[in-house]
Amino acid sequence: xxxxxxxxxxxxxxxxxxxxxxxxxxxxxxxxxxxxxxxxxxxxxxxxxxxxxxxxxxxxxxxxxxxxxxxxxxxxxxxxxxxxxxxxxxxxxxxxxxxxxxxxxxxxxxxxxxxxxxxxxxxxxxxxxxxxxxxxxxxxxxxxxxxxxxxxxxxxxxxxxxxxxxxxxxxxxxxxxxxxxxxxxxxxxxxxxxxxxxxxxxxxxxxxxxxxxxxxxxxxxxxxxxxxxxxxxxxxxxxxxxxxxxxxxxxxxxxxxxxxxxxxxxxxxxxxxxxxxxxxxxxxxxxxxxxxxxxxxxxxxxxxxxxxxxxxxxxxxxxxxxxxxxxxxxxxxxxxxxxxxxxxxxxxxxxxxxxxx
Amino acid sequence: xxxxxxxxxxxxxxxxxxxxxxxxxxxxxxxxxxxxxxxxxxxxxxxxxxxxxxxxxxxxxxxxxxxxxxxxxxxxxxxxxxxxxxxxxxxxxxxxxxxxxxxxxxxxxxxxxxxxxxxxxxxxxxxxxxxxxxxxxxxxxxxxxxxxxxxxxxxxxxxxxxxxxxxxxxxxxxxxxxxxxxxxxxxxxxxxxxxxxxxxxxxxxxxxxxxxxxxxxxxxxxxxxxxxxxxxxxxxxxxxxxxxxxxxxxxxxxxxxxxxxxxxxxxxx
Numbered sequence: 001x002x003x004x005x006x007x008x009x010x011x012x013x014x015x016x017x018x019x020x021x022x023x024x025x026x027x028x029x030x031x032x033x034x035x036x037x038x039x040x041x042x043x044x045x046x047x048x049x050x051x052x053x054x055x056x057x058x059x060x061x062x063x064x065x066x067x068x069x070x071x072x073x074x075x076x077x078x079x080x081x082x083x084x085x086x087x088x089x090x091x092x093x094x095x096x097x098x099x100x101x102x103x104x105x106x107x108x109x110x111x112x113x114x115x116x117x118x119x120x121x122x123x124x125x126x127x128x129x130x131x132x133x134x135x136x137x138x139x140x141x142x143x144x145x146x147x148x149x150x151x152x153x154x155x156x157x158x159x160x161x162x163x164x165x166x167x168x169x170x171x172x173x174x175x176x177x178x179x180x181x182x183x184x185x186x187x188x189x190x191x192x193x194x195x196x197x198x199x200x201x202x203x204x205x206x207x208x209x210x211x212x213x214x215x216x217x218x219x220x221x222x223x224x225x226x227x228x229x230x231x232x233x234x235x236x237x238x239x240x241x242x243x244x245x246x247x248x249x250x251x252x253x254x255x256x257x258x259x260x261x262x263x264x265x266x267x268x269x270x271x272x273x274x275x276x277x278x279x280x281x282x283x284x285x286x287x288x289x290x291x292x293x294x295x296x297x298x299x300x301x302x303x304x305x306x307x308x309x310x311x312x313x314x315x316x317x318x319x320x321x322x323x324x325x326x327x328x329x330x331x332x333x334x335x336x337x338x339x340x341x342x343x344x345x346x347x348x349x350x351x352x353x354x355x356x357x
Numbered sequence: 358x359x360x361x362x363x364x365x366x367x368x369x370x371x372x373x374x375x376x377x378x379x380x381x382x383x384x385x386x387x388x389x390x391x392x393x394x395x396x397x398x399x400x401x402x403x404x405x406x407x408x409x410x411x412x413x414x415x416x417x418x419x420x421x422x423x424x425x426x427x428x429x430x431x432x433x434x435x436x437x438x439x440x441x442x443x444x445x446x447x448x449x450x451x452x453x454x455x456x457x458x459x460x461x462x463x464x465x466x467x468x469x470x471x472x473x474x475x476x477x478x479x480x481x482x483x484x485x486x487x488x489x490x491x492x493x494x495x496x497x498x499x500x501x502x503x504x505x506x507x508x509x510x511x512x513x514x515x516x517x518x519x520x521x522x523x524x525x526x527x528x529x530x531x532x533x534x535x536x537x538x539x540x541x542x543x544x545x546x547x548x549x550x551x552x553x554x555x556x557x558x559x560x561x562x563x564x565x566x567x568x569x570x571x572x573x574x575x576x577x578x579x580x581x582x583x584x585x586x587x588x589x590x591x592x593x594x595x596x597x598x599x600x601x602x603x604x605x606x607x608x609x610x611x612x613x614x615x616x617x618x619x620x621x622x623x624x625x626x
Binding site for chain 1: 360411412413432433434437438442443449450451452453454458461462463464465466470471472475476478482483484487488491492495526531593
């Protein structure tokens, strides 16, 4: 939160309830509600390509929020987030396939299972910090990847596991159109839960542990408990995101959950803004859309004759990859505090125009 | 519930780091409602003493009892729950949180909402509870006169204000015993006067027992009920402020002046 208030003149608060609202003003809240409604209209207006993109954004955004709670809010680090994401995908498929619990319930249950696994792999965090913890979580990544490949009873081994489609009141959700609304529901709910967590006791404790763990302990915060809890909450989000991913694809295989994806999750939260709930969403949108935008940029070039030969199109594919890397580097140099901070700057600019203070 | 006996009892506490004896067999007790000061030259072990009380260090030998209960082996967060609050010599605020949240962290052990009902905010009673505690925090904010910076990020404040916010955070714990490590270091006269007033009010109106480390002798002598002097990890004097000031060991520790009285630690100064 910025040091100064972005409230308009005359907006006085007379109760603490008013002062603790998620959205600063009613205008902002209404804009957010309208935003959700506008997003809900996407499947009616835009074609399947965009619906698919939104679905990708929503399950990645949920998992990324978990990582941000761990890295951004609690100040720990994890290089194994993709493994937890994958564990959630397998766990939900496994719960649903073996017990017949409906998918809509097995998704949060998979989240809880992943939270337990995250707790286990978070145990080193009770003792170590920083780069050492990063390496310890790297171990989690590789151990779980190996587990996915070997535990055939759970993951189907190298064949992978089938994940049933979501079934709501006897109505099976096969197509993107309906799954879109499941995603929107989970996205909104998980982000509201995350926001609420950060404005209550345990969320404050996370930030306290990050900012000054010695004085946090003096203030009555049990460091070990909160460091582990942060891993559990983070893994819960990863598990839910992963479970949605699994049921969306209908099939889960171990290949997708490599360290590359873990690093992409880190990229999302760093670009979006460490320690910002809405920044996480922005960062995920950025990371999912950037390759698509680059792709369409490249394909737009193919109208030219010189770009139609295979040599050039191959080259452009590489240039696309490099451009993504370049965009991220430039971003980190010019906006190290993330998109959430930039958004704050833009708001301040409009609010204070024409004065810059 | 604690009517009889000292609120804090330190018995023969020693603290050794490798070859360094930070504290040697220090004993003292603090009565409920007292304003007790610990003074001494730099490196005398004052902060180490406070760390032994708040739990950051565990004494090598000796015991610390709080309200008649042996707390020597307890972790700092458990001691906070029993009612020991403290501020730090070097600022230790949560720099990226705003002032209000910093103070709300002080309510941590009194709040009951957790990672399960906190996220449900509107439904599990978390909101109601948060707002009740917010009310108490606002009382603390009013008392310490920091209402104008309530929403400011703690890391951006000036030194004097940060010290005050740190005090507010410790007060929000509603401790029975509050430990203040140099609450007036680096302040100007006006800020010192304010701080002295806050400390006296905490002691007299809020009923907190205060143990304070301070270098400003004027303040210490004016507001303390009793004073203890440490030098090289040993207690060299304890008593009423005037008695302590007149003590020749104290004079020697501070001024190193030549005394006709013989003592074996002449090289001390």
